[in-house]
Amino acid sequence: MTARFTKARQRGVLLTSDERFKDNVKPLGKKLDKLKKLKGVSYKYKNKDRVPYNTNSNLSEKEQADIDLMGNMKKEDRTRIGFLAQDVGSLFPELVEEDKAGNKYVDYVGLIPVLVESVKEQQEQIDELLKLAAKKGLITNKN
Template identity: 40%
Template sequence: MKRSGTATGAYNNVSDIRLKKDIKPLLSSLSKLNKLKGFNYYWKTDSSSSSLKTGVIAQEIKEIFPELVQEDEKGVLSVNYIGLIPHLVEAVKDQNQQIQTLK
């Protein structure tokens, strides 16, 4: 099972406000992200490549951000990494506010 690919150019996700409803701000992103762990690993099924990978564990993400995890028909979990970006943005803003308060 090959799980990598390359592309040139930009990849854009549709994000137009006109296509959204029930918009609510993210809350507690910093405390949620503090519960996550990043890992280095090798794929078990990719014997042709011994390159080190970096990522998260879908089961752990599912506990904190269930909306970012999908399960396929075989029960294999995948993570919407792009969906983590808004939480990272809010966490940086929270940290910046804490830094400003400390100054």
């Protein structure tokens, strides 16, 4: 299992995104207000005795691999940056999954479209402000 994760780190990760595999496709719409509520945090993983570990054979292969990966990560005592799954789930429930043991996981890649749409929304706001400022003679419009 560990080799699979190492390989992904070395060569990148490609995710299936072909339109032919998707159904019920809808635009995300405006997400900036939700995104502004999301809190980035820095953290360290808890010590060995407190990291979730489960040898329950009812877990899927992915769930067990995730727990095994956590087991490897706990040895690193470095500060990380991310989100709390509970916070993400309250704003974007479609980006959080929970395994049978109750551990929550964030689909960080799924945040990319939210970020892109939010940047576009902000750019619309900036463009409107620039137009207003130009109209009032506060700036010169150099389009």
